Amino acid sequence: MAPVKRRVFKTKKEMSGELAKYTADLSSKFCKERGIFTVVLSGGDLISWLWKLLEPPYIDSIEWSKWHIFWVDERVCGWDDADSNYKLAYDGFLSKVPIPEKHIYAIDNGLGAEGNAELAAERYEECLKQKVNQNIIRTYKSSGFPQFDLQLLGMGPDGHMASLFPGHDQINEKVKWVTFITDSPKPPPKRITFTLPVINCASYNVMAVCDKEQSDSVAAALDHTKDVPASRLTADVEVVWFLDQAAASKLSHGCCSIL
Numbered sequence: 674m675a676p677v678k679r680r681v682f683k684t685k686k687e688m689s690g691e692l693a694k695y696t697a698d699l700s701s702k703f704c705k706e707r708g709i710f711t712v713v714l715s716g717g718d719l720i721s722w723l724w725k726l727l728e729p730p731y732i733d734s735i736e737w738s739k740w741h742i743f744w745v746d747e748r749v750c751g752w753d754d755a756d757s758n759y760k761l762a763y764d765g766f767l768s769k770v771p772i773p774e775k776h777i778y779a780i781d782n783g784l785g786a787e788g789n790a791e792l793a794a795e796r797y798e799e800c801l802k803q804k805v806n807q808n809i810i811r812t813y814k815s816s817g818f819p820q821f822d823l824q825l826l827g828m829g830p831d832g833h834m835a836s837l838f839p840g841h842d843q844i845n846e847k848v849k850w851v852t853f854i855t856d857s858p859k860p861p862p863k864r865i866t867f868t869l870p871v872i873n874c875a876s877y878n879v880m881a882v883c884d885k886e887q888s889d890s891v892a893a894a895l896d897h898t899k900d901v902p903a904s905r906l907t908a909d910v911e912v913v914w915f916l917d918q919a920a921a922s923k924l925s926h927g928c929c930s931i932l
């Protein structure tokens with residue numbers, strides 16, 4: 674069982690600094706070992722916390738040309754839609770770093786714009802299978818599920834991660850790699866999402882959460898007081914929760930160090 678670590682920071686700025694260092698260290702490890710670094714992004718606040726990677730020393734030292742970018746979940750819309758996780762990441766991060774465009778694997782733009790959630794999920798799973806066949810994505814031991822090097826995740830106040838929401842069936846999917854939802858409680862209703870087995874096969878999973886609004890769900894997930902999707906998060910090597918003080922404020926005593 675992979676260790677679940679928690680790191681609590683006084684400010685979001687400090688958290689962003691350490692998140693950048695953690696990501697850069699893994700980038701250097703995987704680029705040296707494999708010549709490739711597969712990174713999975715989520716939407717939401719996470720993208721705004723990647724800003725430190727856009728500054729020295731990281732902007733100049735990271736081997737961006739070896740990065741391959743995927744999304745743990747995506748809203749079913751076109752790439753230019755304000756709801757798009759691709760657009761959020763492109764505007765706030767990807768357009769500012771020299772990752773080759775052909776290494777960026779977004780939802781099919783046409784199916785997204787059409788609103789075809791089922792087909793968009795199937796197409797994204799096909800894309801992952803193609804990247805496995807091209808040895809860009811590794812597979813997990815004997816299970817055959819894709820294994821990403823690093824996933825950068827976020828959690829909503831209800832404890833959802835990716836587009837796996839409490840009380841919705843997608844969390845129980847055991848076979849598919851990518852599934853879809855058409856009645857997401859958080860708008861927009863149509864989304865595609867990695868399934869739990871895929872999320873949990875990643876080598877390293879980071880869960881970055883800030884603000885008081887999320888503190889109940891952080892406690893539920895880490896103290897296991899309630900079963901929310903994020904409480905099921907694990908990984909092959911390690912899971913690290915990056916928290917600010919407000920998000921960590923309801924954790925049981927003595928279990929977190931403030932850095």
Ligand SMILES: O=C1O[C@H](COP(=O)(O)O)[C@@H](O)[C@H](O)[C@H]1O
Binds near residue numbers: 719748829859
């Ligand atoms: O809708 C989504 O929400 C989660 C959490 O977002 P946050 O703004 O509360 O951090 C996000 O991780 C997911 O990718 C996104 O589609």
